[in-house]
Amino acid sequence: MTQLELARQGIVSDKMQQAAEAAGIDAEILRQRIAEGTAIVCHNNRHTNGLPLAVGKGLPTRVNANIGTSKDDTSIDKELEKARVAVAAGADAIMDLSTGGPIDEIRHAIIAETQACIGSVPLYQAACDTVVKKGKAIVDMSVDEIFDGIKKHLDDGVDFITVHCGVTRATVERMDNEGRIMEVVSRGGSFTVAWMAHNDAENPLFEHYDRLLELVKPYDATLSLGDGFRPGCLADATDRAQIHELIILGELTQRAWDAGIQVMIEGPGHVPLNQIEANIQLQKRLCHGAPFYVLGPLVTDIAPGYDHITCAIGGAIAASAGADFLCYVTPSEHLCLPNVKDVHEGVMATRVAAHAADIVKGLPGAMEKDIAMSKARKALDWETQYCLAIDPELARKRRGESGVDEEHGACTMCGEFCAYKVMDERKK
Template sequence: MSIREDALQGTITPLFQECAAREGVSVESLIAGIADGTICLPKNAHHDFDRVMAIGKGLSTKVNANIGASRDLPEIGQELQKLCVCLKAGADAVMDLSMGGNLNEIRREILKSCPIPLGTVPIYQSIAEIVEQQGKKIGEVTVDHIFRTIEEQAKDGVDFMTIHCGITRNTLERIRNHQRLMGVVSRGGSFTIEWMSYNNKENPMYERFDDLLAILKEHEVTLSLGDGIRPGCLADATDRGQVQELIHLGELTQRAWEAGVQVMIEGPGHMPMDQIAANILLQKRLCHGAPFYVLGPLVTDIAPGYDHITGAIGGAIAAAAGADFLCYVTPAEHLKLPSPEDVHEGVIASRIAAHAADIVKGVPGAFDQDIAMAKCRNNLDWKGQIDLSVDPQKARRYRDEGGSYKGDACSMCGSYCAIKVYKQAMSPKRQDQTGK
């Protein structure tokens, strides 16, 4: 029985109880959300981990961090270090996007040390194996090889997989006739399109969708339906190709649910701020309320080096409008493989976006954190402020660097501290003196 089937039958399992307690919701509401597809609980049958969580309607906005070795930087040590950074910074899930080094070893080592759900994009491994190890072309990977990789990763315990099932010949026709400024920027999307073009065939992940679902169901892998046609610049946002793929993803969502497989939908990408809420509405309508996993979105194209900020702005708007899961963006985006420091910055930026959205989503406890911080600020309680902050280490370092007002106000206004001046003005002693 899969997680989805348990939910459809209303069976209260220990997994549902554990997850509901962690999410701070009733087990009944969690089960109802999984049954109607508006919530997914990514947990592979072969991966036991501590921080079970769910994604979707009525729950806090979750944050994913991508790690993974590249051909130029294939060291597993650095990726395990990044995993530690993600966990310390508060990521809810990680994805291993490795395309360099020993891919099986890297994934298995990450899985061993991973107390949160792990995702992958299996086609990365299939392509890396035939290009790097066999010297072949992308289009020469066989469909069997792709399915073998998916099955192997599922058996290893991968909790959710991004698979680009929604790109079809029909979608490509739409892009060809529309002339995008930046074409396709999704790595998995570009591999899929190259394979289709080289072999002059339909997308095998679309054609053999039922076979794919059988593997995912057997090992309890949540399907993250990839947005291979996501816009790679503001000028391409919400175009025909993107919307066409989303229509397919909505159809595939229903088929996956009928097969007992949990689903989430990946989303854009790069997008002007005034299109974000409309895209969330479109996704929720076309995909029957399935959880939405947004990559950013980045609200401007001109900030390389600061794309954790452009992504956090878009992520906050998206999540406030109903997106459920934010994929972080690091300052290294568009420039290089992120360092551990970049990973830290990216997770923190996305967590700020997620929390800002949770306040207006009415997620229980979210606003209380801001009330608690405001009380500490008003009392000049520096320890309390640091403990409550999203990045206590950075807050403490800045406080320590602040200079001579450590015990009381801070070096921003020093003896002119507005909080102190106001309290003095409103003190009972002063009121008595003025007779008011």
């Protein structure tokens, strides 16, 4: 039985127990939410060294880091370092989005490296193999090659797979009719649209969705229903193609649930700040409360180099409105492949957003951390401040570099005119 089927029968599995303990939530409550689909316990049966991750209602806002090679940068060592840095920085999940070099080896190495939850987009490798190994074009992939590619990732223990099942003839037509500045910016979405046009066929992952469900079931992996029509710029946000795809993803969610398979929904993208809450509400309503996994959202298009910030602003709004899982964006977004430093900064920025939202969500223990920090700050207790900091190493380093390190001394911002010290004098 899958986790969803067990949960529906009232059984709290070992995985649920383990994931609930790690999340600090009651296992029975988690079970109920898994049963109703509003939470998932993300874990592939084949992922022997991996820990199950609970995502969704009542759980901490989760953070994913995307890593992986591209044609221009294929070093396994660098990707392993990114995986280490992402986890050390506090990422809950890692997606391997490799499209260059020895893709199988890289995925195996990343999976072996960490116990974190692992995601992938199997279609990327199916497309790369068709181009690089077979010397054909992406659009020449056969349907069996697409499904075999998915099976290979599941065999390796990937916990959640992005599948762009909502890219259909009808959604493409809607997009073309309305018109868009950026059209499709999703990589998997673009492969699928191009494949459909060339083969004059429906998306196989939509047409043969039952085959996909059957394939995934023995692994008990999570389907992350991809957003091929996520807006790639503010002007395209919340348009008819995006919402049409979301309606289809809602239908596919129910079909997956009927088959006993857990689901989350991928979401935008580039969205103006004042449309974010509506996007979350639409997803929650149309997908019957399935966990929402958003990329950003990025709240402006004009800040390349700072997109970890545009992402964190949107992520904080999205998660406080109910998004469950934030995919980071790094300072390299729209410019180049992220390096190790980008990965660190991306995870930290998104963790700040996630924590800010957890306070709004009323997550037990979230606000308490801020209160503890404030007390330590008022007491000029630096060691405690470092411990409580989202990035303890950075906090310690910056104060250290300023040349003062007296245990209960002020910092160089105000020095002897430290407001906390001035207020202490009043008491004396």
